[in-house]
Amino acid sequence: MSDELKDMVERGRFKGEIRFDEPLSGHTSLKIGGPVDIMVFPEDPLSLKNVLRAAAREHIPLFVIGAGTNVLAGDGPIEGIAVSLKAFRSIEVTQESDENTAVVFAGAGTPLGMLLGLARKNGFSGFEPLTGIPGTVGGAVYMNAGSYGTEIKDLILSVGLMHPQGEIQVLGKEQLKFSYRRSHFPEGAVILSANFALAKDDPAGVARLMDEYMAKKKAAQPLAAASAGCVFKNPEGDAAGRLIDAAGCRGMREGDIEVSPVHANYFINRGRGTCRDFLVLMGKVRARVRENSGTELETEVKIIGAMER
Ligand SMILES: Cc1cc2nc3c(=O)[nH]c(=O)nc-3n(C[C@H](O)[C@H](O)[C@H](O)COP(=O)(O)OP(=O)(O)OC[C@H]3O[C@@H](n4cnc5c(N)ncnc54)[C@H](O)[C@@H]3O)c2cc1C
Known part of the structure; x- marks a missing residue:
């Protein structure tokens, strides 16, 4: 090759x-x-x-x-x-069709923060609860990233993708069957871009809300530490972090990987942590939660080049 x-x-x-x-x-x-x-x-x-x-x-x-x-x-x-797709970084207000709605196009490699920055500057409302989610537009769409009751699917109009043979297709959001931290893209498809529909609002109000969500997030999550966000999905009607806490796992450690003392559904790399350590800790936490509450935690992080045990 x-x-x-x-x-x-x-x-x-x-x-x-x-x-x-x-x-x-x-x-x-x-x-x-x-x-x-x-x-x-x-x-x-x-x-x-x-x-x-x-x-x-x-x-x-x-x-x-x-x-x-x-x-x-x-x-x-x-x-x-x-x-x-770092080079697929582009962002454009493509349509301000009426008094109330703006359509924004973003390339898959665009940092989500840059897209939210444009919304903030222009007073386009909708993204506020997603403030502070790191990553790219492509990753957020694939994962259907969300927080505080809003998921990125709520704002998506359509997604452009490339199939493994190179054909480009645009799919409407209803075709992608988004659900909690899940999307249904055709096998091997690469997300190229997405269009978002946002409500036109007052820039000062949008900025204030974004700042409020950011402050809330900073207080509750270890945003500055080396992590991959939430390790497990929240089970229906409950929070994985609460279950992990209740099972006494906060602060548990395997090598240099630690269950965050700030938010128990975040595992932190304290320096020389390895994938092996991370997987061992995941197994231990999952077993303790199962024993304590009978709940089987489902993995949220995407594992590449390794097997869950
Ligand atoms: C501190 C911190 C806080 C976080 N807070 C939140 C939160 O509040 N809510 C939340 O939902 N998530 C959160 N996350 C998780 C993560 O930021 C999101 O899932 C984010 O949307 C992932 O984007 P990414 O570009 O980093 O994707 P990656 O992590 O690089 O990839 C994630 C998955 O998407 C696939 N993918 C990425 N780009 C494409 C593409 N162009 N085409 C096809 N597949 C693609 C990858 O193959 C992989 O399977 C947090 C993470 C951290 C570290």
């Missing part, structure tokens, strides 16, 4: 960067992850298409990494191709 990629570059069929044996620890907020065989940073849709097609033809596993803020990557080596 590496020869094929080099050939693509020489023939002008791939524009962007290609790295071999790239440590994923540099691409995840947990700072965990061994070397992946190949990591590509395509600069345009055609380059992405050529990589997707080559990987499909040769049956090479391929996955997208956004900002890696919900990812637990294996200690490696990790087989396959990691794709970063």
